[in-house]
Amino acid sequence: MPTENRSSNTDPRDVFIRLNPLGLGEAELRKDSTGFVDQRTHSDYLLFLAGYRESHPEPRHHAEPIAWMVGTAIWWHKDGAERDYEERSEPMIPLGPCDSPSEIARVTAQFKEWQASLTATTAKPPTSAMNCADNSTKRADCCIPRAFGSQTG
Template structure:
């Protein structure tokens, strides 16, 4: 007896390309370079356009991503094959993005890595002095130093979920950027 495909939820959301590009610019300005660079790479390699062929096949309640698997399952169960798709095209300026970052839908892999925020701090050793001390161990006489903060994975997921929540198209309504 075949088993059902247990892949995770792959709901998608359309996000205006201009909003993603604006976010990339904000991340770059805030010196979150790694995130900005990865998002830019995603924008530079657009997803393939929808096609008239089915994207999946349903046999009973099991989804199959290849027609061959669906045909084997249909032969074994005696149930009909129901093609799923085609996808509708995205409105201009929008792209398809998963609602959640998961390993199964590939979104997590695209955002893995260390994202850093670089913040310039005033040197605590030289703060009260008229001139910074040459050779200071913290600032080396500059009066300020850069401190890197790693953005934790839970914060990346939170930022992503907030973007999805704010940009997701609602049925029978269109998103109007503020």
Template sequence: MPTENRSSNTEMVSTPFQREDRYIVIKRSDLDKLHPSYKGNFLLELNCISAQMPSRECLVIESDWPEYKPAWAAIEARVTGKPAPQPHPEPIAWMVGTAFWWTKEEAERDAAATGLPIVGLGPMPTRQDEPAWFMTEGGVSAMHAKAKAMSDQQGLDTSSYCVPLYTHADAGEVERLQGLLEAYMNAEAEKGIELVKLRTERKRMDEALVACSNERDELRKANTELEDQVSSDFKVIDDLRAQQAERGALLREALEFIDDGVGRSDAEWRLIKKLRAALSPDGAASATDEPYQGIPGTSFQRLNALANQGE
């Protein structure tokens, strides 16, 4: 741990200030992160060593604390004899956006509600830039610089607002804001990387969606063609059924013409049985079919002809 190059006196020296590494400091929270076996052995050895060392009281200031740089500046001023830089005076008021607050607590509540940073205001005679606000001598009231300028243009009396107030930020606040800015920039960079990833993923999904849409159109086209084919097949079936009905009617008419119960030849009888089987619902001959019992070689037309001839 570095410290000053003078140990205990306040003697003024002209040598350049140089930080020295004099102390070994271990933070307890860092020890808690060690493996239990390492931590146990280390603490045992440390206790043994501490028992043989003189006891000292030290103030440890970490480098990320706002007191770190002022402390080093004070030590350097004591060692070198140079005056330490004086910190800015404490603000007497605070501004959040364009809102003016007399107490820091009110400003902090406003900043928490609005998400805007707090800017301290105070009298700084050495400042050459334009003040942000003007305050009365007694600090009873304050007026924004823009409002004062407008009032002056309108001829209103603003002479009581004679104490200029400037924006004020100490070194710790600047470092804090710089840290916030760096964190914000890192976050924005990560968001940019994530945005590129999201755009790439969206492009991939868009391409997949186009492919799905094309496949859907192809399926719709194939389905339409299939429906047309099915409709055409059903029309063919209907036509075949109509033709079958016409042929059935023709067969029934022929069967009624020749199947009159009068004697038939064997060939005619076989034809009659085939017609009956074809017209039967199950495609087989009727159960009442039996061998022909009529007069062989005769027919209804022949008997009619014989009757007409007087035979």
């Protein structure tokens, strides 16, 4: 089955007609304002639509961070995290959904950069420091370290 574009301007009825999974005739595929003129076709279309929506989910939007981590401290308000960041030499890392591999790579690189700066000064990083690629739940939709539990969507 070909992949279909799920943008807001794609009418699933047109997809149903183009694929014609039941081999229906032209008269049975006539559309009306909300579905199909033929009630049997409309019922079949509703089943098709449920499967179509299940296999073509709406794109997820990137949510804002739900918390920030500075060192081993978790801040629920960004202003507290920013104050803590200014007082310490540790990075401020946003926590929350990160559903793209590039976001996981960015957070991992940020952590490794910070870790390398500590190695240069012979300081030891906290054991619960965040590194999505190594310490998280290994799910691409969650960047909360195991030490603090995970939240999945």
